[in-house]
Amino acid sequence: MAKNMSSKGYRNVANTFQKKGNTEWAEAKSGKGGYHYGNARGFYNTARIANAKADELEKKGK
Secondary structure (H helix, E strand, O other): OOOOOHHHHHHHHHEEEEEHHHHHHHHHHHHHOOOOHHHHHHHHHHHHHHHHHHHHHEEEEE
């Protein structure tokens, strides 16, 4: 992720990756395999990191 992003930018990244994670999770639950579980975990992890960074920037007022 870019170094000069605002908290809003990080929230947008988090929302995008959360949606991607939800899609992959649904694919995995519908019987399409463990590959989708791994993708979902990766997307959810990226969303978690982006949300944490957004929280940090909001505390700093950026």
